[in-house]
Amino acid sequence: MLGQRAAVVGRFWKHRRHFNRLASTGSEYSREEHEQSYYKYAYIAGAAAVGMLGVQQFMRTAKLDHAKDEKDVKKLENLPMYAQEEVKKHGKDADRIWVTYKDGVYDVTDFISMHPGGDKILLAAGAAVDPFWALYSQHKTAEVLEILEGYRIGRLDVKDVPKAEPDAFSNDPERHPALLVRNAKPFNAESPPSLLTDHFYTPNELFFVRNHLPVPDIKTEDHRLTIETLNGKTIDLSVDELKKKYKSYTIGSVIQCAGNRRADMNQYKKVQGLMWEGTAISNAEWTGVRLRDILADAGIDVFDEKIKHVHFEGCDVDPTGTPYGASIPMEKARGNEVIVAYHMNGVDIPRDHGAPLRVIVPGNVGARQVKWLRKIIVSEKESDSHWQQKDYRAFSPAVNIGDELKWDTVPSIQEYPVQCAICTPAPNTKVDRDDGTVDISGYAWSGGGRGIIRIEISVDGGETWSSCEMEQEEKQDKEHMYAWTLFRTEVKIPPGVKEFNIIAKAVDRSYNTQPETASGIWNVRGLIHNAWHRVPIIVKD
Secondary structure, X not given: OHHHHHHHHHHHHHHHHHHHHOOOOXXXXXXXXXXXXXXXXXXXXXXXXXXXXXXXXXXXXXXXXXXXXXXXXXXXXXXXEEOHHHHHOOOOOOOOOEEEEXXXXXXXXXXXXXXXXXXXXXXXXXXXXXXXXXXXXXXXXXXXXXXXXXXXXXXXXXXXXXXXXXXXXOOOOOOOOOOEEEEOOOOEEEOOHHHHOOOOOOXXXXXXEEOOOOOXXXXXXXXXXXXXXXXXXXXXXXXXXXHHHOOEEEEEEEEEOOOOOHXXXXXXXXXXXXXOOOXXXXXXXXXXXXXXXXXHHOXXXXXXXXXXXXXXXXXXXXXXXXXXXXXXXXXXXOOOOOEEEEEEOOEEOOHHHOOOOEEEOOXXXXXXXXXXXXXXXXXXXXXXXXXXXXXXXXXOOOOOOOOOOOHHHOOOOOEOOOEEEEEEOOOOEEEEHHHOEEEEEEEEEXXXXXXXXXXXXXXXXXXXXXXXXXXXXOOOOOOOOOOOEEEEXXXXXXXXXXXXXXXXXXXXXXXXXOOXXXXXXXXXXXXXXXXXXXXXXXXXX
């Protein structure tokens, strides 16, 4: 018994360390693991070729690795075999929680509190995780599989091994090759920085993509939008009825992922999540009808004090049939700026961006702007959706990776803080000293409609600053500015340096500005990072 407890404790700490290294759940881990293996052997072989290591040493190293693989196989053969009926007894209400993956049986009881998806892992309790991993392919990396193997307790009877799941993403739309893919399934990609500031309104094909699940394929003529009142009464609208029945409005508005610039925060201290760089943000003109007009037509009093929140549900669903969902406060929902959109930059919204309907909540984080909108519900409380309650919440810097995440202690993110980033030049660009100057371009934006009043650049570590020329939407004022601000300028190359940082920061209408570092805003999920943006430049003589 003591030996078993020691093994559990040892495994817990080993995989907690692994989990701490798992700063991102994106597809880059599989490439990284592959590259590490490749370079390991390339180094040994190369060293042997130049005499640093003998051929015998190289062969001995290879044999040791091969022997370890054979030992692991024999170890697996000695594990007990379980039937699916036995696994079922260890569901979410059991003392020990078991799951299966392919032909393995795993006791994940000690891992549940560390799972980055919260208690979603319990959906597979007593059964196979295979259908879920078919949707969340970020799990299929060498490092995640290594963590999982640490919890293996047996083998699944061959007759119960689930058949390979069909690719849930096979019907996703084609994407522009210039997008910078951060995760293939579900598809997540950034706009190319070198092209982002060429257009005030981002072309649809270059607009960044944030998907949580497979992209639904919806026929516009068959789609219905349901509005549900506080007493359960519902009305349904077709897309055509929506367009004909209500007055249309067009608004320029940014959508920015809550994890934009997470990779920067990760450089300060490890965080969890997809490693977005600095262009998980784009700007578009959206056309649709005001949300408050739809609610009023359904007999809903948008000033009813009982109604605190408006929920949105999308057509994208997980394996249990649960849709992506979010909510916003009624105070925001009744504003002039919030619309149910059907056009993006003058054309039908593309599939990746929510066709045929998407709620646009200008000034709020992208996670609340639900795509493929199928249902609107008014309520006394926030949405119960996982993405409202167990994600997109920024914890205190005191909460670290591996700690229990008490989601109810922090509110869901709605408005975004002031943000600014340099798009060109790229990090580590080499410039000739004789050129004398470097051209810079980038974007700035702040949530809640707070317009940008100043963008400043420094090349001496923040000792001195210069202001930039700004491009803004002329139809929006500083108190209601939902589109971004683009900036361009040039800076002099500092004398006598071989390298330097270009630093950018912005100030919004409320005189909010960006912190110098991530020190006071670091959070375990790497959300709403907005410290000064730094781009290193190399000077050539």
